[in-house]
Amino acid sequence: MHRGHDPGGAQGADAAVLEEIRDLAALGDVLADSPVAASELRAEHRLVEDLELDSIALITLAVEIENHFRIAFSEDDDASLRTVGDLARRVVALRQGRDGGG
Amino acid sequence: MPSLPLPPPARPQSSGSPRSTATTLAALLDEVRHSASARRHGVGFVDAREEPGFVSWRDLVCDAAAVALRLRPLVASAAAGGRGDDTLPQRVAVVCPTGADFFRALFGCWLAGLAPAPLPPPQRFAPRDAYVERTSRALDACGAALVLCTARHEDLLVAAARRSGESASRVLRLDQLSVPALQGAPSPVADAAGEGAGSAPLSESVALIQFSSGTTGEAKPIALSHRALLAQAELLSSCWPDGAQARQSGVSWLPLYHDMGLIGCVLPALLRCADLTLLRPETFVARPATWLRTVSDRRATVSPAPDFAYRHCVRKVRDAELEGVDLSCWRTALDGSETIAPTTLRAFSERFSRWGLRPAALTPAYGLAEAALAVTLSDLDAPARTVHFDRAALERGVVRSLPAAQTAETTQRQSGSADSVELVSLGRPLAGFELRIVAAADSSGRMPPTDAPTDEVGRVWIRGPSLLSGILRRRGDSWSLDPATRDGWLDTGDRGLLWSGELFLLGRDRDLVIVRGRSWPAQWLEQMLAGEEALEEAAVAASSATWRPGGEGAGDDGEGYVLLAETRVAEEQRAGLVRRLRGLLLAGAGAAPRAVVLVRPGSLPRTSSGKLRRTEAASRWREGRLPILYEAVRETPGRAPHPAPDQGSGGGHDG
Numbered sequence: 001m002h003r004g005h006d007p008g009g010a011q012g013a014d015a016a017v018l019e020e021i022r023d024l025a026a027l028g029d030v031l032a033d034s035p036v037a038a039s040e041l042r043a044e045h046r047l048v049e050d051l052e053l054d055s056i057a058l059i060t061l062a063v064e065i066e067n068h069f070r071i072a073f074s075e076d077d078d079a080s081l082r083t084v085g086d087l088a089r090r091v092v093a094l095r096q097g098r099d100g101g102g
Numbered sequence: 103m104p105s106l107p108l109p110p111p112a113r114p115q116s117s118g119s120p121r122s123t124a125t126t127l128a129a130l131l132d133e134v135r136h137s138a139s140a141r142r143h144g145v146g147f148v149d150a151r152e153e154p155g156f157v158s159w160r161d162l163v164c165d166a167a168a169v170a171l172r173l174r175p176l177v178a179s180a181a182a183g184g185r186g187d188d189t190l191p192q193r194v195a196v197v198c199p200t201g202a203d204f205f206r207a208l209f210g211c212w213l214a215g216l217a218p219a220p221l222p223p224p225q226r227f228a229p230r231d232a233y234v235e236r237t238s239r240a241l242d243a244c245g246a247a248l249v250l251c252t253a254r255h256e257d258l259l260v261a262a263a264r265r266s267g268e269s270a271s272r273v274l275r276l277d278q279l280s281v282p283a284l285q286g287a288p289s290p291v292a293d294a295a296g297e298g299a300g301s302a303p304l305s306e307s308v309a310l311i312q313f314s315s316g317t318t319g320e321a322k323p324i325a326l327s328h329r330a331l332l333a334q335a336e337l338l339s340s341c342w343p344d345g346a347q348a349r350q351s352g353v354s355w356l357p358l359y360h361d362m363g364l365i366g367c368v369l370p371a372l373l374r375c376a377d378l379t380l381l382r383p384e385t386f387v388a389r390p391a392t393w394l395r396t397v398s399d400r401r402a403t404v405s406p407a408p409d410f411a412y413r414h415c416v417r418k419v420r421d422a423e424l425e426g427v428d429l430s431c432w433r434t435a436l437d438g439s440e441t442i443a444p445t446t447l448r449a450f451s452e453r454f455s456r457w458g459l460r461p462a463a464l465t466p467a468y469g470l471a472e473a474a475l476a477v478t479l480s481d482l483d484a485p486a487r488t489v490h491f492d493r494a495a496l497e498r499g500v501v502r503s504l505p506a507a508q509t510a511e512t513t514q515r516q517s518g519s520a521d522s523v524e525l526v527s528l529g530r531p532l533a534g535f536e537l538r539i540v541a542a543a544d545s546s547g548r549m550p551p552t553d554a555p556t557d558e559v560g561r562v563w564i565r566g567p568s569l570l571s572g573i574l575r576r577r578g579d580s581w582s583l584d585p586a587t588r589d590g591w592l593d594t595g596d597r598g599l600l601w602s603g604e605l606f607l608l609g610r611d612r613d614l615v616i617v618r619g620r621s622w623p624a625q626w627l628e629q630m631l632a633g634e635e636a637l638e639e640a641a642v643a644a645s646s647a648t649w650r651p652g653g654e655g656a657g658d659d660g661e662g663y664v665l666l667a668e669t670r671v672a673e674e675q676r677a678g679l680v681r682r683l684r685g686l687l688l689a690g691a692g693a694a695p696r697a698v699v700l701v702r703p704g705s706l707p708r709t710s711s712g713k714l715r716r717t718e719a720a721s722r723w724r725e726g727r728l729p730i731l732y733e734a735v736r737e738t739p740g741r742a743p744h745p746a747p748d749q750g751s752g753g754g755h756d757g
Contacts, residue, residue: 028388029418033638033703035670047227054704055225055712056387062226063388067150075254079230 017069017088018043024064030057043085051084061087069095120336121373125305126328127212130373135163139375143350146379147201148396150388155202159375162205169210172279176272177216177247189307189571190325190581195246195271196220196359197237197259200382203276204358205368207250210279212309219244219311219323220359223255226384230258237262241271244311244323244574245581249273305329308571308583312361312471321709323574324471325583334474334568335369337532341434341465341482342374343403349431350376353402355386355393355411361471362438366406390415391423394454398427406436409443410712412450412464430458434482438467441609441625442526444488451485461485468528468605472592474568478537478605480529489601490522496608497620499559501599523626525606535566538591539600551593561611562598565590597623613716615644615663617693624716627663630690636679638668638703643720645696664697666719666728668706676700676732684734697735699723 018041025031026038034051047053053061065087066072071094073081081087124130134140137159144158177192194211196218198204204220211218221240224233241249241263251259253275263271309328313321342350352371356363358380371378379400386393394415397405412435437447447464455461464486469476480486492502504522531537539560540551554560569592572583586592597608608614609623624642631640645662665687671679680698688694705728707715722728 052703055228058227059225059384060388063150063384070151073226075224075258078224078227079258081227 013092014043014085014088017091018084020068021065021084021088021091024068025061028060028064030061030064033057041084043083043088045084046082047084047087048082065091071095071098121339122332122336124332126307127309127331128215130332131163131166131209131213134159134372134375137375143375143377145202145205145371146377146400148379148381148385148392150382150385150392154379157202157205159372162202163209163213165202165206166209167213169206169276169279170213173210173214173216173248176274177214189304189327190574190583191215191217191307192247193217193219193244193311193574195241195244195249197223197249197251197255198276198358199223199252199254200358200380201252203252206276206279208358208364210250215307217308217311217325219246219313220364221313222357222359223251224258234258234262234265238264238266240313240321240323241266243313243321245576246271250276250279252276305332306571308574310364311574312365312474313359314471325571325574326474326568327571330474330568330570331365331369332373333534334365334476335373337534337568338366338370338476339373340532341404341436341479342370342376343433349401349403350374351400351402351404351431352376352378353381353393353397353400353405354378355381355383356407357383361475362406362408362469365475366436366469367404370404386411387414389423391419394419394424394429394457395427397432398429398457401431403431403433404436405432406434406438409437409441409446412437412446413443416446416449416453424457428458429454429463430460432459432463434465435463436465436467436476436479437486438469438476438528441607442466442528444524444526447486447488447526466526466528468607470594470596472570472586472594473535473564473566474570476532477535477564477566478529478531480527480604487527487604488524489527489606490524491601491606493519493521493523496523496559497622499621501557501559501601503601525608527601528605528607530603530605531564531566535564537600537605538563539598540593556600559597559599559608562594562596562605562607563591564594565592613642613644615642616661617663617691618661620691620693622691624663627665627687627691631665631667631683631686634679634682634686636669636671636675637683638670639706639714640668640683641666641706641714641716641719642695643716662693662696664699664720664723665695666699666701666706666723668703669700669731670703671700673731677734680732680734694736697733699728699730699734700732701728701730705729 022038022041025041030053031038031051034053036045036051045051047058062073069091071091073090077090081090122130122133124133140159142158144156144162147155173194177194194216196204196207196211198207208218208220221237224230237259249259249263249271251273256273256275259273263273305328307327308325309331310326312324312326314324352367354363354367356367358364358368367378377400379396379402381392381396396402451459451461451464462483462485465482466480466486467476468478490504492504495502539554539558540563541554541558541560551563570586572585575582575584595611597611597614599606599608609625613624615622615624615627624644627642628640631637642663642665645664665683667683669679680700683698684694707718707722709715719728723730
C-alpha cells in the first residue's frame with residue numbers, strides 16, 4: 001500500500017518521528033525497567049529482546065504512540081512491528097495515508 | 103453437617119423485592135427493552151483520547167436480537183455433536199475488545215439460547231503464535247461451535263479455530279451478523295426470547311462459560327447458570343446507591359472477558375438500566391489517570407478493580423493529570439480478585455483524598471469465578487478495616503489478634519512487623535451465602551469434612567445462591583459438567599480465617615509453605631525480600647509443588663520451599679545475590695529455601711492478568727523447562743542435578 005515517495009524525505013520523517021517516540025517513551029515511563037534509557041533509544045532496538053518491554057510497557061507504548069500521532073495500528077501492525085525503527089516507519093506511513101486524504 | 107453459625111449480614115442487602123423477576127437473561131433483556139429508562143441509559147465508551155461514544159441498552163438489545171436471529175440456524179446446523187446434558191446449550195466463543203460489538207455478541211447468544219464463552223483478544227505487540235495456541239486450547243476446552251469476533255481479529259481466530267480440535271468452530275464477524283434490514287422486523291426480541299419449548303433456556307441451563315484466572319493451573323471453563331448470574335447481579339446491585347434521586351452510574355476499564363468486568367460491572371448495570379461507562383483495559387494500563395478522570399466526569403458511584411489497579415494509580419498518576427477532578431461521587435470502589443495489601447488501601451486513600459475520595463470508598467471483597475464473583479463484602483459505609491494478628495501463632499495456624507496499641511506503628515509503606523501480620527478484612531458473606539473454615543487435614547477429599555476450631559486457620563468452603571453448575575468437560579463425543587460442589591459446598595482452595603464474623607485470607611492453600619509445623623503463605627516469604635534492590639520479582643513455591651512426596655508419611659514429606667527470582671544482575675554478582683536472599687529468608691522465617699534459582703525478568707509464568715503462577719513456575723524448573731541464569735540447590739530429592747545451568751547474560755534468548 002506504499003505509494004512512491006522520496007526516500008531521503010522519508011528518512012527525515014522517520015528520524016523526526018523517532019525523536020517524538022523517545023519523548024513519549026520517557027513521558028509514559030515505558031523504559032522504567034529497561035536496560036536502555038530513552039535518550040539512547042535507537043531505530044534498531046528490538047522492543048522485547050533489547051528493550052525488555054513487558055506486556056504493560058508494550059501496551060503503554062502502543063497507546064501513547066496512537067494518541068500522540070492520532071493513528072491506529074492495525075492487527076497486522078501489532079503482529080509485525082518488532083523494532084523501534086519499525087514503529088517510526090509505520091507511524092510515518094499511517095500519517096501519510098491519513099493526511100494524504102486517501 | 104451443621105454449618106458455622108455466622109452473625110447476620112452487616113446490613114440489609116436485599117431490601118424488599120428483587121429488581122427483576124426474570125428467570126433467564128433472555129427474559130431480562132426483554133424486560134430491559136421494554137423499560138422506558140433503557141432508551142435514556144446505556145453503555146458509554148471512552149476511547150484513549152477520552153472521546154466518548156454511547157449506545158442505549160435498548161439499541162444494544164435490538165441489535166443483539168438481529169444477531170440472535172442469524173445465530174440460531176447456524177448453531178442448529180453445527181449441533182451435530184452430541185449433547186450429553188439438557189442444561190448445556192451450544193457454546194459460542196466471544197472474542198471482542200471492549201465496545202458495542204461485545205454486547206451485541208453476548209446478548210445475541212443469550213437471546214438465541216446459547217452459552218457465550220468470552221475469551222481475551224490479543225494483547226498489543228505480543229507474540230501472535232502464543233495467542234493462537236492459547237486460544238485454540240480455550241476453544242477446545244469449551245467445545246465452541248462458533249467464534250464471534252470483530253474484523254480486526256478474524257484472521258487470528260481462524261488460525262486458532264483451525265489449530266483446535268473443534269473442527270466445527272466457525273468464525274463469524276459481528277459486522278456480517280448485525281444486519282440493519284432486521285430493524286423493522288416485528289419484535290425480534292420477543293421472537294427470540296419466546297422460542298418454543300425445545301430451545302427455551304431454563305433458569306438452570308448454562309448461561310456463561312467463564313474461564314478461571316488460572317493462577318494455579320490451566321484456566322478452567324466454569325459453567326454458570328442463568329439463575330446463578332441473576333442471583334449474583336441482584337447481590338452486587340446492593341453496591342449501587344438506592345433511592346429515587348440516586349444517580350446510577352458505573353465506570354469500568356476491566357476486560358469484559360473477566361468475571362469482575364462482565365459479571366461485576368455489566369450485569370448489575372443492566373439489571374438497573376444504569377449508565378455504564380467503559381474504558382479499554384489498555385487505556386487504563388497506559389494512562390491510569392483516565393480511569394479517575396472518567397469516574398469524576400461521569401459522576402460515577404460505582405467502579406471496581408483488583409488490587410494492582412489501585413497500586414498502579416498510586417505509582418503512575420501524576421498530580422497534573424488530575425486537574426479539576428472530583429472523586430467525591432465514588433461511593434463504592436470494590437477491591438477484590440487477588441490478595442489485597444493493607445499498604446495499597448492506605449496509599450490509595452491518602453493519595454487521592456485530596457481529590458475528594460471518600461475514606462469509605464474502598465471496599466474490600468472476596469470473590470471467585472466459581473461463585474459467579476462476590477461471596478463476601480466489607481461494610482460499604484465504613485473505611486476498609488485491617489486487623490493485626492500474632493505472627494508466630496498464625497504461622498502455627500492459630501488465630502490470635504493483637505490489640506491495635508500493641509502493634510507497631512503502621513505506615514503507608516509497611517504492613518505488620520516481626521511480631522504481627524496485618525490482614526485486610528474482606529467483610530461478611532453476602533445474603534444467602536454461608537462460609538466454613540475447614541480443618542486442613544480434611545481438605546483432601548475425605549468426607550465429611552470437619553470445621554476447624556473457631557480459632558484456627560483452615561480452608562475456605564462456601565455455599566450460596568450463585569455457585570457454578572460445574573466444570574465443562576468432554577467425554578468422548580459428548581459434553582457434560584463435572585460437579586464441583588459436595589452437598590452444595592464448594593472448596594475454594596483458599597486458606598483463610600474468620601475473626602468476629604469477618605473473612606481474612608492467607609492466599610491459595612496450594613501456595614502454602616510448611617516447615618516443621620510452621621506455615622507461611624508464599625506471598626509472606628516473597629515480601630521478606632522486598633528490600634533487595636537487585637530483585638525484580640520473586641516467586642516462592644512450596645516443595646510439595648516441586649518434590650512429589652513418595653507416599654503419605656513415607657520418605658520426603660514435601661516440606662520446605664524453593665525461591666525463583668527474576669533479576670538483571672551481572673554474572674559475577676549472582677552468587678552474592680543468592681546469599682543475600684537466603685539470608686533474608688532465614689532471618690524472616692527461620693527456614694532457608696531448598697533451592698534459589700535466578701532467572702531473567704519475564705521468565706516466570708504469569709496469568710493473562712499478570713499474576714504469578716508459582717506452582718507452574720516450580721514445575722517448569724523441576725522439569726528443566728525454565729531457562730535459568732544461576733541456581734543454588736541444597737537438597738534435590740527426586741530431581742536430577744541440572745548440568746551447566748548458566749546460559750550467560752547475552753540478549754540472544756529464545757531464538
